[in-house]
Amino acid sequence: MVAYRHLGSSGLKVTEITYGNWLTHGSQIEADAATACVRTALDLGITSFDTADVYANTAAEEVLGAALKGERRESLEIFTKVYWPVGPKGPNDVGLSRKHVMEGINGSLRRLGTDYVDLYQAHRYDYATPLEETMQAFADVVRAGKALYIGVSEWTAEQIDAGQQLASQMGFRLVSNQPQYSALYRVIEERVVPTSTALGLGQIVWSPMAEGVLTGKYLPGQAPPPGSRATDDKGGKQMIEAWMRQEVLTAVQRLRPVAEQAGLTMAQLALAWVLQHDFVSAAIVGASRPEQLVENVKASGVVLDEDVMAAVDAALGDVVERDPARTRSPEQRPA
Structure with a gap:
């Protein structure tokens, strides 16, 4: 069964492997297949589920809600997000204004x-809305009982620090950040991680297998x-392009x-590598087939020794992306 970890310094426990439906539900796979993946996740002990309103323009949330219907709500941890354009994508259908957060x-x-x-x-992060307005809206969402905890995604260290200061003044705290992180993409290590750790935020990392590249199925x-995702014209191909270089x-x-020496598949090694870092509260995995989840959850609880961690570094060498400036949000709201 999948192990639990605390979400940052909060009292909330989440499964260290969390099921996410970013590029799957309502987009790449049909509802029946998506439901089968969710049911398999539950059978494997995953109780934490991550989605967002923008995924498949709200359809992913609907599919996830239907798949979880009938489950004991108190036994689940459901995450979602707000910022990107949704619906008809009007001028107020995007961002972190009070109006858009509440709606x-x-x-x-x-x-x-x-x-x-x-x-x-x-x-x-929304540069077009005062941070005070955004944090006040989140405070009111918490006080209304509509969300138990508040987190951010892809915020810089400076933005996290400023947000936490305001949150504390308003009677709540940020508990998490959701960045991209994998053995190939380590841009959060220099700045975001130290700031987050000092402020009590855990990392819920996405793309721990670098869009599937770290599974080894893409051969030079x-x-x-x-x-495969690299052949998907609905969004997957665009997301994986950066990793399809021959080097x-x-x-x-x-x-x-x-x-092989560690007795793991390459996908399991990628997940286990991420989970060796104590600043990681959870790693998000998606699936288009239930059997993918069955194999991936075997990474939960795996302990990699220092030699294995060093071997990963040596193998990947200078293709690893480490530039902290890669953590950023759009300077302008997307149209």
Whole structure:
């Protein structure tokens, strides 16, 4: 069964492998397959589920809500987010204004079929709205009982610090940040992690397998496997392009003997590597087939020794992205 960890310094416990439906529910796979994946996640002991209003333009929340219907609500941890354009994408259908936050939470609750979410997250930082307005809106969402905890996603260290100061003044605290993080993408380590740790935020990391590249299924000099994310024109192909360079794919293949020696698949090694870091509260995994989850959850509880961690570093070498400036939000709200 999947192990639990505290979400930052809060009292909330979440499964260290969390099921996310970013590029799957309502987009890449049909509702029946999505429901099968959610049911498998539950059977495997995953009780934490991450979504967002923008995923498939609200359809992902609806699919997740339907899949979880009938489950004991108190036994689940449901996360969602607000910021990106939704609905008809009018001028107020985006950002972190009070209007959009309040309408966003109400819409998410309706689609998810629940009275509250456990974690409500600012999906990016909004430069067009005063931070005080955003944090006051989140404070009111918490006081109304519509969200139990508040988090952020892809905020810089400075933005997290300023947000936490305001949150504390308003009677709540930020408990989490949701950044991209993997053995290939470590941009949060220099600035975001130390600030978050000092302020009590845990990291709920997305793309721990670098869009699937760290599974080793993409081979240098060969076409992507049919049906893989790199062949998906609905969004998956665009997201994975940055990792499809030949030097990256070659470096990833050097991880194969490391995984074999550790008795793991390459996907399990990627997840286990992320979970070795105590600043990580959870790693988000998606799935288009239940069997993917069955294999991935085997990374929970795995302890990698220092030699394995060093071997991962040596294999990937200088293809690892470490630039802290890569943590950023759009300077302007997306149209």
